[in-house]
Amino acid sequence: MSSPKGLEGIVAAETRISHVDGQAGELIIGGYALEEIAGHASYDEVAFVLWNVAIGKGPAFPSGEELTGLERELSNLRAIPDAVLTVLRAARNAPPMDALRMAASILSLDDPDIEDESLAANLRRAKVMSARIPSVIAAHDRIRRGLEPVSPHPGLGRAANFLYMLNGREPSAESARAIDTYWTTVIDHGMNASTFAARVIASTQSDMYSAVTGAIGALKGPLHGGAPGPVLDMLLEIRAVDRAESWIRNELASGGRIMGFGHRVYKVRDPRADVLSRTAKQLADSGCGDTRLYDLATGVESVVLRVLEEVKPGRHLKTNVEFYTALVLQSVGLKPDQFSSVFAAGRIAGWTAHILEQLANNRLIRPASEYTGPRGLKYIP
Ligand code: COA
Numbered sequence: 001m002s003s004p005k006g007l008e009g010i011v012a013a014e015t016r017i018s019h020v021d022g023q024a025g026e027l028i029i030g031g032y033a034l035e036e037i038a039g040h041a042s043y044d045e046v047a048f049v050l051w052n053v054a055i056g057k058g059p060a061f062p063s064g065e066e067l068t069g070l071e072r073e074l075s076n077l078r079a080i081p082d083a084v085l086t087v088l089r090a091a092r093n094a095p096p097m098d099a100l101r102m103a104a105s106i107l108s109l110d111d112p113d114i115e116d117e118s119l120a121a122n123l124r125r126a127k128v129m130s131a132r133i134p135s136v137i138a139a140h141d142r143i144r145r146g147l148e149p150v151s152p153h154p155g156l157g158r159a160a161n162f163l164y165m166l167n168g169r170e171p172s173a174e175s176a177r178a179i180d181t182y183w184t185t186v187i188d189h190g191m192n193a194s195t196f197a198a199r200v201i202a203s204t205q206s207d208m209y210s211a212v213t214g215a216i217g218a219l220k221g222p223l224h225g226g227a228p229g230p231v232l233d234m235l236l237e238i239r240a241v242d243r244a245e246s247w248i249r250n251e252l253a254s255g256g257r258i259m260g261f262g263h264r265v266y267k268v269r270d271p272r273a274d275v276l277s278r279t280a281k282q283l284a285d286s287g288c289g290d291t292r293l294y295d296l297a298t299g300v301e302s303v304v305l306r307v308l309e310e311v312k313p314g315r316h317l318k319t320n321v322e323f324y325t326a327l328v329l330q331s332v333g334l335k336p337d338q339f340s341s342v343f344a345a346g347r348i349a350g351w352t353a354h355i356l357e358q359l360a361n362n363r364l365i366r367p368a369s370e371y372t373g374p375r376g377l378k379y380i381p
Pocket of ligand 1: 259262263264282312315317320321324
């Protein structure tokens with residue numbers, strides 16, 4: 001018997017890392033509701049929880065001492081090896097996601113012992129990848145702008161350091177907080193395509209670098225991580241709320257989809273959209289963001305929801321995570337073609353936690369297929 005197309009609804013793994021309830025609009029991260037942690041706990045704290053949960057420990061947040069130790073360890077791992085910089089220079093004209101995929105695969109070059117598959121070695125790799133991916137994105141961006149990469153700043157936290165390595169100057173507290181909240185909000189999300197890809201690769205007892213590189217490849221596809229750029233394009237094209245209705249109706253009439261709306265799992269508003277709309281508003285109010293763009297987005301959102309309800313009744317198409325992601329990332333100065341790679345920098349703790357969890361209780365993931373081709377054909381030389 002064949003499975004549903006796209007494996008929709010099929011349970012592919014047991015996990016304690018996260019859970020998405022699309023009917024209730026609930027996202028649980030390591031046992032905590034998203035609202036409980038996003039904007040309150042730092043990304044590094046949540047990463048600590050997920051890595052611990054993955055290896056069978058409890059979901060407790062780190063003590064002050066443990067957190068300081070983890071932050072110091074991650075900070076010491078941020079610098080990227082020269083070989084990676086050489087690749088990033090060669091990839092100067094490549095899109096940011098392609099450059100990130102190439103760089104991720106060679107982060108293994110300075111691994112002290114790639115044959116070591118112990119838990120301690122894999123935990124260290126999880127930390128290395130999570131510390132270096134933001135550095136890779138920042139270095140590639142500077143190289144493509146004709147600038148020299150900037151070394152990490154040991155005194156800054158994860159998000160502030162990323163913006164520092166991107167712009168060469170310390171960011172405002174609001175911008176750093178917004179990126180940290182964004183990364184925490186997208187840290188994990190059930191059995192999405194890139195996480196599944198990472199678990200499949202890990203299940204063959206390949207290495208963590210390969211599994212993360214595969215996950216980045218899966219995230220690159222527009223059906224997974226590519227919508228926030230087009231959301232921004234749409235808002236810039238609409239320009240004013242009173243032009244929204246005709247723009248949206250035209251788009252739908254010509255068979256187009258409204259970016260930032262609809263979801264395979266959520267049939268109510270994506271809880272991540274709630275967190276990120278608040279973050280976008282805080283940025284706008286603090287003067288970092290663009291108040292006009294924020295007002296335009298909220299106005300456009302209500303028109304889209306009304307028109308979708310009328311034109312696509314019963315499909316439950318609500319605002320998804322990408323709509324306000326676009327505003328948050330644009331407000332801190334990122335460009336639309338960087339949005340997917342910055343998403344990857346947030347998902348890295350989730351991916352590596354899933355890899356650790358898969359390895360802790362591994363069985364090769366090897367589904368069956370239903371053969372629909374002919375049999376018995378003859379070879380004619
Ligand atoms: N705008 C307009 N119509 C949409 C829509 C959107 N954003 N999303 C879904 N629909 C419609 C489809 O056209 C379809 O209509 P039909 O029944 O008349 O054919 C119906 O809703 C169901 O769509 P389907 O493609 O089966 O849903 P899915 O679960 O495969 O799609 C997405 C999920 C996310 C791919 C889809 O909602 C989408 O393309 N959204 C826009 C892109 C986006 O924001 N992606 C980021 C997701 S986090």
